[in-house]
Amino acid sequence: MENVKKAAEEFRESFNALRAEVGKVIVGCEGVVDGVLTSLFAGGHTLLEGVPGLGKTMLVRTLSEALDLQFSRIQFTPDLMPADIIGTNMIIEDERRHREFQFRAGPIFANIVLADEINRATPKTQSALLEAMQEHTVTVARTMHRLEEPFFVLATQNPIEMEGTYPLPEAQMDRFFFKVLVDYPNQRELTTILERTTQRDVPHGSKVMDGHAINKWMAFVRDVPVTPQVTDYAVRLVLATQPGNEQCTDEVNRYVRFGSSPRGAQALLLAGKVNALRDGRFNVSFDDIRAAALPALRHRVLMNFEAQADGIPQDRIVAEVLDKVRTASNAA
Numbered sequence: 001m002e003n004v005k006k007a008a009e010e011f012r013e014s015f016n017a018l019r020a021e022v023g024k025v026i027v028g029c030e031g032v033v034d035g036v037l038t039s040l041f042a043g044g045h046t047l048l049e050g051v052p053g054l055g056k057t058m059l060v061r062t063l064s065e066a067l068d069l070q071f072s073r074i075q076f077t078p079d080l081m082p083a084d085i086i087g088t089n090m091i092i093e094d095e096r097r098h099r100e101f102q103f104r105a106g107p108i109f110a111n112i113v114l115a116d117e118i119n120r121a122t123p124k125t126q127s128a129l130l131e132a133m134q135e136h137t138v139t140v141a142r143t144m145h146r147l148e149e150p151f152f153v154l155a156t157q158n159p160i161e162m163e164g165t166y167p168l169p170e171a172q173m174d175r176f177f178f179k180v181l182v183d184y185p186n187q188r189e190l191t192t193i194l195e196r197t198t199q200r201d202v203p204h205g206s207k208v209m210d211g212h213a214i215n216k217w218m219a220f221v222r223d224v225p226v227t228p229q230v231t232d233y234a235v236r237l238v239l240a241t242q243p244g245n246e247q248c249t250d251e252v253n254r255y256v257r258f259g260s261s262p263r264g265a266q267a268l269l270l271a272g273k274v275n276a277l278r279d280g281r282f283n284v285s286f287d288d289i290r291a292a293a294l295p296a297l298r299h300r301v302l303m304n305f306e307a308q309a310d311g312i313p314q315d316r317i318v319a320e321v322l323d324k325v326r327t328a329s330n331a332a
Contacts, residue, residue: 005282009280011278012278012279015274018209019033021206024203025065025196025205027192032182036059036154036180039152040063046177047118047156051158054182056182065206067112069210071111074113076118077117080125083106084125085128086106087140089103089141090102111152118155120158123166123168123169126168126172127169127171129153130169133153133176136149155176173300177267178271178295179295221270224282226269226273230286234272238262238265239259240325241259241297241301241317245259249320254307256301259300268292293321294315297314298318
C-alpha cells in the first residue's frame with residue numbers, strides 16, 4: 001500500500017509539474033489545460049473548439065515543448081488530401097537505375113500531432129485520421145505501418161457556424177476522448193497575455209517529461225481500482241443519453257438523435273481515474289466521474305433537427321442527465 005501511495009503522489013507531482021510548465025506560457029484556461037492533460041495521461045485524443053485567436057494552437061505547441069516527444073503540425077485546408085497526412089508510396093531510383101516503391105511517411109508519424117483547424121478540410125481528408133486515432137496504425141497499399149507510442153492527436157476546430165467549415169464525421173468525433181471548449185479570456189487574463197506577448201522576450205516551455213514517463217503513467221492510470229457502484233453510475237449516465245432507453249430523460253427523448261457510445265463510458269472511467277490521482281487518491285469517486293461528464297459526453301450526444309431549431313446545446317442535455325441520474329449511494 002505504501003508503494004501505491006508513493007506512486008500516486010509521484011503521479012500528482014508529475015501532473016502538476018507539466019501543468020505548471022504549460023502555465024508559464026498559457027494564461028488562464030485552467031479548465032482547458034486540465035482537460036488536455038487528463039486526456040493525455042488517460043491515453044486519449046483531445047478536440048479543442050473555439051473561435052480563432054484564443055490560443056488553442058499555442059496550447060498544443062506549448063505542451064509539445066514541455067514533452068520530449070516528436071511533434072508534428074498539420075494545417076487542415078480544403079485542398080488537403082489524405083496522402084498529405086498519412087504518406088504515400090513513391091517510385092525511388094537508386095544509383096544503378098533500379099526502381100522500386102518506397103513508403104514516404106506523412107506528418108501523422110509523430111508522437112504528438114496537432115491537427116490545426118481540422119474542420120476546414122473535407123470529410124474525406126478528416127477520415128484519414130480514423131485508423132490512426134483508433135488503432136495507432138496507418139495502412140497504405142495493403143501494408144500496415146505502426147505508429148510510435150505514445151501517440152496523441154490534439155485537434156483544434158472553429159465553431160461550425162463559421163465560414164469554410166465542415167462538420168466532423170460522427171465516427172471521428174467519437175474517437176476523441178475529450179472535447180474541450182475554449183472561451184474568451186477575462187480582463188485580468190487578457191492583460192497578462194498582453195504583458196507576455198508584446199515584449200521582447202516571449203516565454204517558452206521547457207522539457208519536463210519524456211515518452212517513457214508518459215507511457216508509465218498511462219499504464220499506472222489503468223491500475224486505479226473502480227468500485228462496482230462507481231462503474232454502474234458511469235454506465236447509467238451513458239445509458240441516460242440514449243433516446244428510447246428506460247433511463248433517459250424527457251429532453252433526451254425529445255432532442256437527441258443518438259446518444260453516447262461505449263467509448264463515452266470508457267472516457268468517464270479513465271478520466272475519473274486521472275481525476276482521483278490528481279487529488280492524491282487511488283480510488284475513483286462519484287465526483288470524479290461527474291467532473292469528467294461534460295468533456296467526455298458533449299461531443300457524443302448528437303442532436304436532432306428540433307434541438308437545432310430550438311437552440312438546445314449538447315451541454316444542456318449532459319447537465320440534465322447529471323442532474324437526473326442518481327449515484328448508487330442515493331439511488332434508493
